[in-house]
Each structure stands twice: as structure tokens, then as C-alpha cells.
Amino acid sequence: MAEFDNLVAIVVVLLGLLTVLYMVIKLKYPICNSSRKTKMNLPPGNMGWPFLGQTVEYLKPHLATTPGRFMEENCSRHGKIFRSHLFGHPTVVSADPELNKFILQNEGRLFECSYPSTIGGILGKWSMLVLVGEMHKHMRSIALNFMSNSMLRSRLLDDIEMQTLLTLKSWEKMEQPLSVQSETKKFTFNLMAKQILSFNSGEPETDDLMKEYFTFMKGVISAPINFPGTSYRRALKSRSKILEGVKKIMEERKKRVDIHYDDLLSNVMKDGRLSTEQILDLILNILFAGHETSAVALTLCLYFLLKFPLVIDSLRSEHLDIARRKQQQEPKDLRLNWDDYKRMEFTHNVINETLRLGNVVRFVHRKALRDVNFKGYDIPAGWKVLPVFAAVHLDPALYDNPLQFNPQRWQKMEPSTYFTPFGGGPRLCSGLELAKLEMAVFLHHLVLNYRWEMSEADRALAFPFVEFEKGFPITLTAIRQTN
Ligand code: HEM
Structure with a gap:
């Protein structure tokens, strides 16, 4: 019994x-x-292991200048649109330029931004990567205002140039070799901290914030495991400390109305439409969006250039022309202005080529809001959709010799709507002009005054965040131009 x-x-x-x-x-x-x-009629593909899917294979580190084995194998087996199971969800992965464009342009109608929930845990529930609908539009308008064209011309250009000169001087004095990867992060961080909180580089409060912030960043890109000792746990602690610090600044500013600050924090406080919690998430997010990506792009640019001395020569000659013109102008003002920036045509080709080959942001997360049919395939409502920009940017059907760094290619072709290093549609990167300006101004002073050499062989890997194995160590030498 x-x-x-x-x-x-x-x-x-x-x-x-x-x-x-x-x-x-x-x-x-x-x-x-x-x-x-x-x-x-689902796209062809393989859902991988039950529950685990194929996330591990998808995220396997690979050379940043390649689409990675997972994409290569799936595209050759199934075509540019295939199905998989990634980040815990059935997913349609797209290396198809037309589908990627269709997804980005139909944001809010057929598709919606949908990052893994752990992103909200660390970046905050008011993060622009998490928000959708009206609240996203509102936050976006604040971010766009902060980086508007008139702000770029009237203020950001001067600040970027000043920070560039300070950074390059500090590199000159540093013990060589120096890690370009860490140093460009400091450069873009200092720039953002000034615009957002009026923090000046080199001051203790800026250095403290930077230290906390870099710990925070390590957690953003690590596995979201909240156990003592993990990067994620440390990052959550840093997040709280940073937010506490910013909250204190807000309280002090409320008391000292006689002091006028012209930065993002003061502007959103004056605007009065955001709660304290929303302001804190916005500040953290702009700091996050604005510093890591541009630093990686700049590092990749210096890395690619080293392999092509002739490209450095062309770049130097463009910037020498600009410098000579400024010397001859009356009244003499050696600071870069908007017209100088607009003259940096070849520099823009170098920047585009860096973004195409380096793919700083390799893909974005979306989900289908309703059943969608594209090129005969069905994408069911609720499924995740992953437009993989890297696969399109490295597609031989769109670019000759796509794995080669060749800025000259942009002299013959205009960036098309399939070129999406900054995303597209209603979520197009709000800082794209700022990022390009930072890179162009930095390159101007770098190529005019310095030579750099790689002191140890290194390579950029996609984790999927792009990172150099050894931090890209270089030695920097000042040069004297003969004009
Ligand atoms: C080379 C540098 C950069 C790259 C490659 C880059 C790339 C991107 C991409 C691909 C997106 C779209 C994300 C999505 O659709 O899910 C995005 C969004 C965004 N980026 Fe950038 N970005 C760069 C620099 C910057 C800078 C300097 C800022 C300024 C602070 C910035 C601020 C933002 C913001 C606020 C968003 C969210 C836009 C929205 O949701 O409406 N980015 N970026």
C-alpha cells in the first residue's frame, strides 16, 4: 500500500x-x-538548447572587425533573416539592411525598443533605453536640446577643443606606453561631466565621480549576477553612490539660487517637469550613453589609422590646410570654429569608416508589437527582433572589401540609410553630432602635433561591447610642423 x-x-x-x-x-x-x-512562415533557423537558446554562442567574443562566427554561420546556412532563441526569448535576427531599416523606422508602430530587464535594473527605470511612448519622447527632447546644433557651435566645440588640448598635454607627460582605451574614456568622461554637472577635469569631485562611474560601467557590461563580490553587485553600489552624490548637488543648488550653472542638471531642474528620480536616471544615462561609445570609437580610429600611414598623411594634410588658413586670417583666432569643422571632409570619411568597420554598437534590442510579415517571413507578435548593424556594415554585397579600413570609399559613396552606426528612426542617437565633433577635433590636434606607435600588438574584441585586449598601448611623440 x-x-x-x-x-x-x-x-x-x-x-x-x-x-x-x-x-x-x-x-x-x-x-x-x-x-x-x-x-x-517563420524564418528558418535553430532555437538551440531548451530555455538557454543560443545566447552563449551569440555573445561569444570575436574580432570587432568581423560579424562573428554565430552571424557568419547562421547567415550562410539560413540567409540574412533567421530565427533563434536569444536573451531568454524567441528572436528573429536580421542581417538584412532592408529589414533593419524597416524595424528602426517602425518604432512604436510595429516594433518597440526592448532591452533585457537587467538593463533597467542598472540604468534605472527611467533610462531612455527602457522608456517607450510619451515619456521616451519627453526625455529624448531634453537630450536633443542639450546637444542641439546651436549648443554644439556655441559651447561644446570650445569645450571639446579645450579638453582635447588638456588631454594631449597630459598624454605627453605620461609615462609611456599609455593605454589609449583608458585615456580616451577619461577624455570623454571629463567632457560629459563638465556639460552635465559643471565638474572640471582634474578636480577631486570629478576624479571621485569618475572612479565610481568606471566601477558602475564594469557592471553594466558584466553578467547581471547580484551576489557579493560580483561586478554587477559592485556596480549597483556605485550607482547608488553616484545618485546620492548628484542628489546632494541638487539640494545644494536649490539652496544657492544666487549661483548660476549652465549645465544639463540645472536646465532639467529649472524645467521642473521631471521628478528627482527621473532627473537622476537621465543624468546617469547621458553620462553612460555619451562617454563609453565615443571613447571606443576614438580608440578604434587611432588603431585603424596606425595600420595606414598614407591615410594619416592625407588626414594631416587636411588639418595643416585648416591650421595654415587660420594663421593667415585677420583677426587671428586659432580656436577651431564651425567653418573649420565643416572643412574636415576627409576626417569625416575617416570617422565613417571607423564606425563602419569597428561597429561600436553592434545591434539593438527590439520586439514585435504585432504579427509582421517581411519578405515573406512572419515575425510573431511578442518575439524579440535583433537588427544586427555590424553584419550589414561588413556585408560584401554593400561594401567592396568590407573588412578593409578604407576611408576613401566614402569619397565615392554617400552614407545610405543602411549605414546605421547611430541607429535610426525615432530612436536615432541624440549625441551623434557631438560624437563626430569630439572625434574630429581630437584628430585635428593629434595629427598636427603628434605621432603615435603601438607598443604592443593588440586587437579589438566584441564582447559584444568593443574592448581592446591590452587596452591599446601606444607611445606618443610630439612633432614640430614646418608649415
Ligand atoms: C560614436 C559614438 C556613439 C555611437 C556609436 C552611438 C550609438 C547609438 C545608438 C546605436 C543608439 C540607438 C540605440 C537604440 O536604438 O536602441 C544610441 C542612442 C542614444 N545615444 Fe548614442 N552613440 C554615440 C555617442 C553618443 C553621445 C556622445 C551621446 C551624448 C551624450 C549619445 C547619447 C545617446 C542617447 C541619449 C541615446 C538614446 C536615444 C533615444 O532613445 O531616443 N550617444 N546611440
Whole structure:
């Protein structure tokens, strides 16, 4: 009798487990509904391991200047649109330029931004990567205002030039070799801290914030495991400390109305439409969006240039022309102005080529809001959609010799709507002009006054965040131009 009872108990437990498993599968794979399934023409592909899917294969580090093995193998087996199971969801992955464009342009209608929930945990629930709808539009308008063209001309250009000169002087004095990867991060961080909080570089409050911020960043790009000792746990602590610090500044500013600050924090405080919590997330997010990406882009640019001395020569000659013209102008003003920036045509080709080959942001996260049919394939509502920009930017059907750094290619072609280093549609990067300006001004002073050499072989890997294995160590030498 006891044995029978045990048998019944085992059967009940097994049935229970099977029911739970079935419910989970139904929730995770809504497409398992058989009548829908027969009607749908899903893209070809492989869903990988149950529950785990293919996330590990997708995220496997690879050379940043390649689409990676996962993309190469799947595209050659299934084509540029295929299905998989990534980040815990059934997913349609796209290396197809037309589908990528369609996804970006239909944001809010057919697709919606949908980053893994752990991003919200660390960047905050008011992060622009998490927000959708009206609140996203509102936050976006603040960010766009902060980096508007008139702000770039009237203020940011001068600040970028000053920070560039300070940075290059400090590089000159540093013990060589120096890590370009760490140093460009400091450069872009200092620039952002000034615009957002009026923090000046080199001051203790800026250095403290930078230290906390870099710990925070390590957590953003690490596995979101909240255990003592993990990078993620440390990052959450740093996040709290940074937010506490900014909150204190807000309180002090409320008391000292006689002091006028012209920075993002004061502008949003004056605007009065955001709660304290929203302001804190916005500040942290602009700092995040504005410093890491441009630093990586600048590092990649210096790295690619080193392999092509002739490109450095062309770049130097463009900047020598600008410098000579400024010497001859009356009244003499050696600071760069907007007209000088507009003359940096070849520099813009170098920047485009760096972004195409380096793919700082390799893909973005979206989900389908309703059933969508594209090129004969069905994308079911609720599925994740991953437009992979890197695969399009390195596609031989669009670019000759795509794995080669060749800025000259942009002399013959205009960046098309398939060139999306800054995303596109209603979520197009709000800082794209700022990022290009930073790179151009930095290159101007670098090529005019310095030579750099790699002191140890290094390579850029995609984790998917792009990082150099050894930090890209260089030695820098000042040069004297003969004019
Ligand atoms: C080379 C440098 C940069 C690259 C490659 C880059 C790339 C991108 C991409 C691809 C997106 C779209 C994300 C998505 O659609 O899910 C984005 C969004 C954004 N970027 Fe950038 N970015 C760069 C520099 C900057 C800078 C300097 C700032 C300024 C602070 C900035 C601020 C933002 C903001 C606020 C968003 C969110 C826009 C929105 O959701 O409406 N970015 N960026």
C-alpha cells in the first residue's frame, strides 16, 4: 500500500512538473499554438538548447572587425533573416539592411525598443533605453536640446577643443606606453561631466565621480549576477553612490539660487517637469550613453589609422590646410570654429569608416508589437527582433572589401540609410553630432602635433561591447610642423 502511495505521489509530481513545463513553453514560445504555427512562415533557423537558446554562442567574443562566427554561420546556412532563441526569448535576427531599416523606422508602430530587464535594473527605470511612448519622447527632447546644433557651435566645440588640448598635454607627460582605451574614456568622461554637472577635469569631485562611474560601467557590461563580490553587485553600489552624490548637488543648488550653472542638471531642474528620480536616471544615462561609445570609437580610429600611414598623411594634410588658413586670417583666432569643422571632409570619411568597420554598437534590442510579415517571413507578435548593424556594415554585397579600413570609399559613396552606426528612426542617437565633433577635433590636434606607435600588438574584441585586449598601448611623440 505504501508503495502504491509512493507511486501515486511520483505520478502526481511528474504530472505537475509536466504541466509547469508546458505552461512555460507556451509562455516562452507563443508560436507553439498549433493553429497559428501552421499558418505562419517563420524564418528558418535553430532555437538551440531548451530555455538557454543560443545566447552563449551569440555573445561569444570575436574580432570587432568581423560579424562573428554565430552571424557568419547562421547567415550562410539560413540567409540574412533567421530565427533563434536569444536573451531568454524567441528572436528573429536580421542581417538584412532592408529589414533593419524597416524595424528602426517602425518604432512604436510595429516594433518597440526592448532591452533585457537587467538593463533597467542598472540604468534605472527611467533610462531612455527602457522608456517607450510619451515619456521616451519627453526625455529624448531634453537630450536633443542639450546637444542641439546651436549648443554644439556655441559651447561644446570650445569645450571639446579645450579638453582635447588638456588631454594631449597630459598624454605627453605620461609615462609611456599609455593605454589609449583608458585615456580616451577619461577624455570623454571629463567632457560629459563638465556639460552635465559643471565638474572640471582634474578636480577631486570629478576624479571621485569618475572612479565610481568606471566601477558602475564594469557592471553594466558584466553578467547581471547580484551576489557579493560580483561586478554587477559592485556596480549597483556605485550607482547608488553616484545618485546620492548628484542628489546632494541638487539640494545644494536649490539652496544657492544666487549661483548660476549652465549645465544639463540645472536646465532639467529649472524645467521642473521631471521628478528627482527621473532627473537622476537621465543624468546617469547621458553620462553612460555619451562617454563609453565615443571613447571606443576614438580608440578604434587611432588603431585603424596606425595600420595606414598614407591615410594619416592625407588626414594631416587636411588639418595643416585648416591650421595654415587660420594663421593667415585677420583677426587671428586659432580656436577651431564651425567653418573649420565643416572643412574636415576627409576626417569625416575617416570617422565613417571607423564606425563602419569597428561597429561600436553592434545591434539593438527590439520586439514585435504585432504579427509582421517581411519578405515573406512572419515575425510573431511578442518575439524579440535583433537588427544586427555590424553584419550589414561588413556585408560584401554593400561594401567592396568590407573588412578593409578604407576611408576613401566614402569619397565615392554617400552614407545610405543602411549605414546605421547611430541607429535610426525615432530612436536615432541624440549625441551623434557631438560624437563626430569630439572625434574630429581630437584628430585635428593629434595629427598636427603628434605621432603615435603601438607598443604592443593588440586587437579589438566584441564582447559584444568593443574592448581592446591590452587596452591599446601606444607611445606618443610630439612633432614640430614646418608649415
Ligand atoms: C560614436 C559614438 C556613439 C555611437 C556609436 C552611438 C550609438 C547609438 C545608438 C546605436 C543608439 C540607438 C540605440 C537604440 O536604438 O536602441 C544610441 C542612442 C542614444 N545615444 Fe548614442 N552613440 C554615440 C555617442 C553618443 C553621445 C556622445 C551621446 C551624448 C551624450 C549619445 C547619447 C545617446 C542617447 C541619449 C541615446 C538614446 C536615444 C533615444 O532613445 O531616443 N550617444 N546611440
